[in-house]
Amino acid sequence: MAIRQRAVDLEGKEARRHAILDAAESLLTRAPERIANVAEVADEAGLAKGTVYLYFPSKDELLLALHERHVDGYFSALIGFLARSPAVAIDDLLEITLAHLAASPAFLSLATRCLGRMESDVPRETARAFKARMSERLASAGAGLERHFPELAPGDGVALLRHTYALILGLWQMSSTNATSVRMPGGTCIGEAFAYPQELARALRALWEGSIGPRPRSRERASPATLA
Amino acid sequence: MAIRQRAVDLEGKEARRHAILDAAESLLTRAPERIANVAEVADEAGLAKGTVYLYFPSKDELLLALHERHVDGYFSALIGFLARSPAVAIDDLLEITLAHLAASPAFLSLATRCLGRMESDVPRETARAFKARMSERLASAGAGLERHFPELAPGDGVALLRHTYALILGLWQMSSTNATSVRMPGGTCIGEAFAYPQELARALRALWEGSIGPRPRSRERASPATLA
Amino acid sequence: MAIRQRAVDLEGKEARRHAILDAAESLLTRAPERIANVAEVADEAGLAKGTVYLYFPSKDELLLALHERHVDGYFSALIGFLARSPAVAIDDLLEITLAHLAASPAFLSLATRCLGRMESDVPRETARAFKARMSERLASAGAGLERHFPELAPGDGVALLRHTYALILGLWQMSSTNATSVRMPGGTCIGEAFAYPQELARALRALWEGSIGPRPRSRERASPATLA
Amino acid sequence: MAIRQRAVDLEGKEARRHAILDAAESLLTRAPERIANVAEVADEAGLAKGTVYLYFPSKDELLLALHERHVDGYFSALIGFLARSPAVAIDDLLEITLAHLAASPAFLSLATRCLGRMESDVPRETARAFKARMSERLASAGAGLERHFPELAPGDGVALLRHTYALILGLWQMSSTNATSVRMPGGTCIGEAFAYPQELARALRALWEGSIGPRPRSRERASPATLA
DNA sequence: AATGAATGAGGTTTCATTCAT
DNA sequence: CATGAATGAAACCTCATTCAT
Numbered sequence: 001m002a003i004r005q006r007a008v009d010l011e012g013k014e015a016r017r018h019a020i021l022d023a024a025e026s027l028l029t030r031a032p033e034r035i036a037n038v039a040e041v042a043d044e045a046g047l048a049k050g051t052v053y054l055y056f057p058s059k060d061e062l063l064l065a066l067h068e069r070h071v072d073g074y075f076s077a078l079i080g081f082l083a084r085s086p087a088v089a090i091d092d093l094l095e096i097t098l099a100h101l102a103a104s105p106a107f108l109s110l111a112t113r114c115l116g117r118m119e120s121d122v123p124r125e126t127a128r129a130f131k132a133r134m135s136e137r138l139a140s141a142g143a144g145l146e147r148h149f150p151e152l153a154p155g156d157g158v159a160l161l162r163h164t165y166a167l168i169l170g171l172w173q174m175s176s177t178n179a180t181s182v183r184m185p186g187g188t189c190i191g192e193a194f195a196y197p198q199e200l201a202r203a204l205r206a207l208w209e210g211s212i213g214p215r216p217r218s219r220e221r222a223s224p225a226t227l228a
Numbered sequence: 229m230a231i232r233q234r235a236v237d238l239e240g241k242e243a244r245r246h247a248i249l250d251a252a253e254s255l256l257t258r259a260p261e262r263i264a265n266v267a268e269v270a271d272e273a274g275l276a277k278g279t280v281y282l283y284f285p286s287k288d289e290l291l292l293a294l295h296e297r298h299v300d301g302y303f304s305a306l307i308g309f310l311a312r313s314p315a316v317a318i319d320d321l322l323e324i325t326l327a328h329l330a331a332s333p334a335f336l337s338l339a340t341r342c343l344g345r346m347e348s349d350v351p352r353e354t355a356r357a358f359k360a361r362m363s364e365r366l367a368s369a370g371a372g373l374e375r376h377f378p379e380l381a382p383g384d385g386v387a388l389l390r391h392t393y394a395l396i397l398g399l400w401q402m403s404s405t406n407a408t409s410v411r412m413p414g415g416t417c418i419g420e421a422f423a424y425p426q427e428l429a430r431a432l433r434a435l436w437e438g439s440i441g442p443r444p445r446s447r448e449r450a451s452p453a454t455l456a
Numbered sequence: 457m458a459i460r461q462r463a464v465d466l467e468g469k470e471a472r473r474h475a476i477l478d479a480a481e482s483l484l485t486r487a488p489e490r491i492a493n494v495a496e497v498a499d500e501a502g503l504a505k506g507t508v509y510l511y512f513p514s515k516d517e518l519l520l521a522l523h524e525r526h527v528d529g530y531f532s533a534l535i536g537f538l539a540r541s542p543a544v545a546i547d548d549l550l551e552i553t554l555a556h557l558a559a560s561p562a563f564l565s566l567a568t569r570c571l572g573r574m575e576s577d578v579p580r581e582t583a584r585a586f587k588a589r590m591s592e593r594l595a596s597a598g599a600g601l602e603r604h605f606p607e608l609a610p611g612d613g614v615a616l617l618r619h620t621y622a623l624i625l626g627l628w629q630m631s632s633t634n635a636t637s638v639r640m641p642g643g644t645c646i647g648e649a650f651a652y653p654q655e656l657a658r659a660l661r662a663l664w665e666g667s668i669g670p671r672p673r674s675r676e677r678a679s680p681a682t683l684a
Numbered sequence: 685m686a687i688r689q690r691a692v693d694l695e696g697k698e699a700r701r702h703a704i705l706d707a708a709e710s711l712l713t714r715a716p717e718r719i720a721n722v723a724e725v726a727d728e729a730g731l732a733k734g735t736v737y738l739y740f741p742s743k744d745e746l747l748l749a750l751h752e753r754h755v756d757g758y759f760s761a762l763i764g765f766l767a768r769s770p771a772v773a774i775d776d777l778l779e780i781t782l783a784h785l786a787a788s789p790a791f792l793s794l795a796t797r798c799l800g801r802m803e804s805d806v807p808r809e810t811a812r813a814f815k816a817r818m819s820e821r822l823a824s825a826g827a828g829l830e831r832h833f834p835e836l837a838p839g840d841g842v843a844l845l846r847h848t849y850a851l852i853l854g855l856w857q858m859s860s861t862n863a864t865s866v867r868m869p870g871g872t873c874i875g876e877a878f879a880y881p882q883e884l885a886r887a888l889r890a891l892w893e894g895s896i897g898p899r900p901r902s903r904e905r906a907s908p909a910t911l912a
Numbered sequence: 913a914a915t916g917a918a919t920g921a922g923g924t925t926t927c928a929t930t931c932a933t
Numbered sequence: 934c935a936t937g938a939a940t941g942a943a944a945c946c947t948c949a950t951t952c953a954t
Binding site: 488489490491565568569570571572573575576590615616618619621622623624625626627629630655658659661662663664665666667 | 717718719793796797798799800801803804818843844846847849850851852853854855857858883886887889890891892893894895
């Protein structure tokens, strides 16, 4: 009974934690050019400002947790797919990636900001813990990758995923100029800018082919799904 | 806090602008975990706070200008090297890249923060202008690259450089946790982290080989110069 | 700088709002030659700077609110008197006016500064709202005036009050030269200046007689109460 | 020769002084919602910032000098008219007044701001000197007025003018809500606001009639010239 | 546990004025 | 005389965090 009560409480706590993250995500998606303050997040979650601090030790940790939820979703999908599928092609991974970015419009924008803040404002220990969890995910997904691609020596899978994620991030930061979403109008380039999804597809294919050797492009997915 | 000399002519003004950037850079290098405020920068430059605002319209623009100076230095070196050299190997480019990062310890840290701020705080027009200048540099260096690598179709050079720079950035952000410099003690990994220079070399080589085909490694530069 | 008590209910909040205005008024009265900054006001109220901003959106609005409290007091007294008294003589109104100015030494000085700022710095909408509330008060008091003076056609009461207030303001501005209060030593003129209360009495009497016809001076109030 | 040279210099100085005032006036008229800074004034006058300080000891004194030029123009016109005309009617004075305000759109706006600043920021002595000069003008014009209106006892003319000017000022401050000019569209009232020229005419007539007795309205000038 | 009032450090920017050239 | 670069005081406001209720 006491245990059950505690479980209920824990469940309730976790649910509220997620509600707060949902609120932050919602605000971030709705107004991507700015980062909401704690009062707004609390308000959006239907809570008082102080309550947020019962669930997150600081605003930075809240944002980091939201970012981590994004990352988690992405890697879960990746790991799940690798576990499920008998055969995996590069384009499959690309598709999953782009689909995820389209589904979480705030992902890269938040990632960029979180990483920017981690450069200075986030406490060392917090950042370390975050990196550690990130490593675990990478290791897990990397192992899955290695199962499918015999070309990959042990450890090469993690590295490849690391490079992949680095490209996803870095390319976004070069393309986004207060860009609100990854949606591209018809996939066309405007001016000097470039279309993020197309460019990412291109870069990742080069990276992967350079890592595991040239792959024949799967015919039916010749052009990657346009985002959004 | 007396001025050393008034900047009367255009030349002197440019010199003072650079002196302010030098001051900012110096502070950034000395204390990488925080970003100095304008008063500190002014002080470091031996000027008054208001004087800084004669040369930069805002603190953000000051930081962006410093970042741009870094970028400029890197791409100038790249372009210069491509123009000078009869033959260019992948390892040459890698070496230049790593050398530059080692010479500007604040480069990637600042880049990360600038990009983080550009996601929200920097005025749209400022960010746009920055991206435009960045594009020019990329285009110039990309053209140089295409002259050396006949495998590259027109436009592929710029894209490759873009991907390169994206990797440099993204990988840094995955590795740095309040890391102060790219210096690595003996090149060994500590804990979950990974050695940035080695990892970057590996990733770039994959990217480049995936883009322009496999290259034999030049023998005399088998291992990239360790950063310092 | 500890708080005395938290303002939890609406009543307490209103009280705190007034406490802040009291603090501002106190500072203004004590040092009329300067306008305190927000930190000083907060300090005087025993609050933190930020707390002031919980009650007033900006410093200008704080000052305007104080000014409005002055105006409100004056017009309330006027309206109350008009409602209470069976018969009203010009000298009664004059007396109320002068008494109020004496009781609020900061009134006209603040009014002058507020109006000066409204000419430029105050946001259009703020100024508009202020004027609207001012109009209401004038209308209310004007109606009361019309009830007592049958000579006044509908609408003439408001106009007369408007002119009255204009004279009060304008004459103050011509007389005050860093004058701290309306107190005059013995009512005598010094140098080129003139005695504000006497001059105001004279001007208002002319205005009113020009508006509602000549009135016999009430004998027992031949000379207006000297201000103190 | 030396004298002539000096005279030329003095003339030149005076001319430049006026050029600076012209510049300030021009800016004030062009953008009435803000007060230009010294750099802008200097720029508009085709001079350097520092040069302005060779002709005016401070910005406040510059503004005050401009304001005084306005006042001077108004009283000169008044005095001139009183000296020239064999007979003077109230409407004549009203017309001159309104014409002047229309010709100097920045007059009252600047006056309001100057008086607001004099309440605190202007040095006591500067303000005193300004008031003294103002008194002289009033005395001179007041004497002229007394010559035309035998109803006025000695000293009453000055007082009447003082009250007149006070009404002009005070009424303006009650009407202007960032109003840019005294121009009124067709003389109609909008909302709670009132038309400054009409209201001023009404108030001044009441004041004057209360001071010198009822006057028959001159027939041909039944309605005062609309401003603009 | 929840609230939201209070805190106050923290940083940016403006601009009148000075003074070296 | 003229310049305009340099100064630096002055003031505002935000918002993450704390803590009394």
